[in-house]
Amino acid sequence: MKTKIIKAIVQVLITAFVCFLWFACNSKEKVKQHQKVEMTAADILGNPNYLAISYGGYRENSRDIQPTIEELKDDMKLLYAMGVRIIRTYNVQPQLPHASNVLKAITAIKKEDPNFQMYVMLGAWIDCLYAWTGLEPNHDIESPNNEGEIKRAIALANQYSDIVKIIAVGNEAMVKWATSYYVQPNVILKWVNHLQELKKKGELPKDLWITSSDDFSSWGGGDASYHTEDLVNLIKSVDYVSMHTYAYHNSHYNPEFWKIPDNQQNISDIEKIDNAMLRAKEFAMQQYDSVKNYMKSIGVYKPIHIGETGWATTSSGHYGVNGSRASDEYKQGLYYKHLREWTRKAGISCFYFEAFDEQWKDAQNPNGSENHFGLINLKNEAKYPIWSLFDKGVFKGLTRNGKPITKSFNGDKNELMKTVLVPNTEYNR
Structure with missing residues (x-):
């Protein structure tokens, strides 16, 4: 009898031990999965498994018509199918709830599918005094609206800390060709320092990265007139x-x-x-290196990622048949391929511009190039750069505006090539 009791006890102990080991291993796996989902900017940027893209979900010719949460959810699912895991938005202005609605859409999808991952580089728009008013912009004084923009970005970053991993203070806000609204670097520096201080105080997530997204020249890679003490301090302050x-x-x-x-x-x-598009890639690489070299000259070594680069497929102006003849889907396809290959290999995130065509940017000119930078057009057609994704079936079962994604030119490359012109530089600019 004692022997049977001892054997039973041993069996119970063995079973309990096995259960303990299973529970422990399973718990560790769940922790690993949780850690894998809760990525930081440091984990995401430069990670080839976290493809980046610039995103605007506007369908109509005016931003007054905001995309719905359901439309934004459709877009997020399409981008996820394309391998995108982090998107860039541009402003959090109160009259334009696009960014906050994007965050709501991502949150809703995550509730439906806990494995869904999409992160956001949240833009806060920065203007100078009298920007967009009809009065002469004062580039030495900032707009009083900037404070509210920063406050809204802070609130969203805290509310959606599982999604917002970066705040970008301004978009092309320092480059001097942005004559309608640009500010001096000290304005960007002021707000970057403010956000960094909030991180130190625990009033923003400590892993949130702060930057500004601007032209290569604004970061010291171009004209020496940009090489100021404020710029040096800004480069030292951003993450x-x-x-x-x-x-x-x-x-x-x-x-x-x-x-x-x-x-x-x-x-x-x-x-x-084909050779022209290889030179276009080299052009981008040279501008990247020019920023890197300037940073080296001031003793700063920190990551550089591409906040914007892209290629339009239609132009009635400078880049069309009577201009440089840069615009078509074949050239866009080569540029997209070259930039993705280079940046993946180099460990650079590239927020390619952009996911979808948006017609509000040049509403009075449907064939204006600014309306045609997307990889998917407003007819729900995947353009040439992502035909291969369509062929792999990644869009199966997904829709935009209630319609499935198809291929531009019905997938006929011969028809596409009829629209492709040799680069032209023999015209009056």
């Missing part, structure tokens, strides 16, 4: 540098790289086009 580079626009404004070299005049048209 990383978010720089913009646009070979597309420079095909008109700075076209030397776009010209067909003398030794390539006799090659085929397709070779001329």
